[in-house]
Amino acid sequence: MTTGELHDLLVTALIRRSGGSKRDWRAALGKIRVYSPETHPHCNWMVSPSGSNGENAIIERLLDDFRGRYPLVSGD
Numbered sequence: 001m002t003t004g005e006l007h008d009l010l011v012t013a014l015i016r017r018s019g020g021s022k023r024d025w026r027a028a029l030g031k032i033r034v035y036s037p038e039t040h041p042h043c044n045w046m047v048s049p050s051g052s053n054g055e056n057a058i059i060e061r062l063l064d065d066f067r068g069r070y071p072l073v074s075g076d
Helices: 004-017 022-030 055-068
Strands: 031-032 046-047
Touching: 004 022, 004 031, 004 046, 004 055, 022 055
Parallel strands: none
Antiparallel strands: 031 046
16 A cells, blocks of 8 residues: 555545545645654554644544554555
8 A cells, every 4th residue: 555545545534534624634634654664564654643633633543543454555
């Protein structure tokens, strides 16, 4: 899976769970950073959300689930 595909899945899941627009959730989610699987073998990506406190809490809960399902991604 690429970061672009993961980002799209995250935004879709956020809209389904909490409503809102793609534009707003994309802005709150921010970029996905990818690390080397050699140094991060269990999950090689990270997101630093930049939304409101409420948005960030929703995002963090969703990220916990997604890290288990999609632990390794490749850059676009």
